[in-house]
Amino acid sequence: xxxxxxxxxxxxxxxxxxxxxxxxxxxxxxxxxxxxxxxxxxxxxxxxxxxxxxxxxxxxxxxxxxxxxxxxxxxxxxxxxxxxxxxxxxxxxxxxxxxxxxxxxxxxxxxxxxxxxxxxxxxxxxxxxxxxxxxxxxxxxxxxxxxxxxxxxxxxxxxxxxxxxxxxxxxxxxxxxxxxxxxxxxxxxxxxxxxxxxxx
Numbered sequence: 001x002x003x004x005x006x007x008x009x010x011x012x013x014x015x016x017x018x019x020x021x022x023x024x025x026x027x028x029x030x031x032x033x034x035x036x037x038x039x040x041x042x043x044x045x046x047x048x049x050x051x052x053x054x055x056x057x058x059x060x061x062x063x064x065x066x067x068x069x070x071x072x073x074x075x076x077x078x079x080x081x082x083x084x085x086x087x088x089x090x091x092x093x094x095x096x097x098x099x100x101x102x103x104x105x106x107x108x109x110x111x112x113x114x115x116x117x118x119x120x121x122x123x124x125x126x127x128x129x130x131x132x133x134x135x136x137x138x139x140x141x142x143x144x145x146x147x148x149x150x151x152x153x154x155x156x157x158x159x160x161x162x163x164x165x166x167x168x169x170x171x172x173x174x175x176x177x178x179x180x181x182x183x184x185x186x187x188x189x190x191x192x193x194x195x196x197x198x199x200x
Contacts, residue, residue: 004034005188008084008094008123010116013043014135016098016160017051020044021064022175023097023182028065028072030188036072037084037091039116043100077114084119093129093186094119097179098160101136101143108149120155129186130155158182166194 007027011020027036038061040048048054054063061069075082083089096103096116106117107130123130132155136143147157162174163181180193 005032005092006035006037006090007033007092008037008039008119010039010041010094010096010099010103010119011044011048012041012096012098012100012103012116013047014098014100014103014160015047015051016135016175017044017048018171018175019133019135019160019178020097021048021052022172023095023179024061024064024072025066026176026179026183026190028069030183030190032188034071037082037119038072038074039077039084039119040074041077041100041103041114041116043102075115077116079115080112080118082115082119085115085122087122087126091123091126091128093131094123095131095133095182095186096120097131097133097182098135099132101134101146104132104134104143104146104150107132107155108146108153124154127154131158131182131186132156133158133160133182135160156185158185163194165196 027033061072061074106113107120112118112121120130151157162178168174177194180190183190
């Protein structure tokens, strides 16, 4: 992936807010990324309050990053007039992390009833990378059918399944390594990412 890329990151109301936070931090720190368009769903705010101790939408990006942002632009999920809702807006793709089953259903069925769903719809129609990091267990048939629909439309289903072979010390390290795998998948390999090696 070339320098100066623009990406969209959405955080929705599934458990796993730490994964979204670490993704935002990784994108903010990556010199190859020029702009991050960030959208948090209304339901994600409650999850972030419960799991990360963050409250409200004011200064949300700075709270997630732990410092002022230099390249992150926040959009309200209700703002379907945002630039990322248009196919003419340049973008290298979109990541939804974590992706709730409700958001998956909206995307898979083309509802475009929020900025997140509309931006994902645009990403698919423009044949750009759409990574849906779904977070639910167990899956029912509706979930599985919606994942199939989204995959057939061009999305990559990337379930939030952290690895343990690298012996992570805590949930933050698990999240960082998962984020590194997602970013490597779209051509942004990360420093410090665990790489499996052959036995000597």
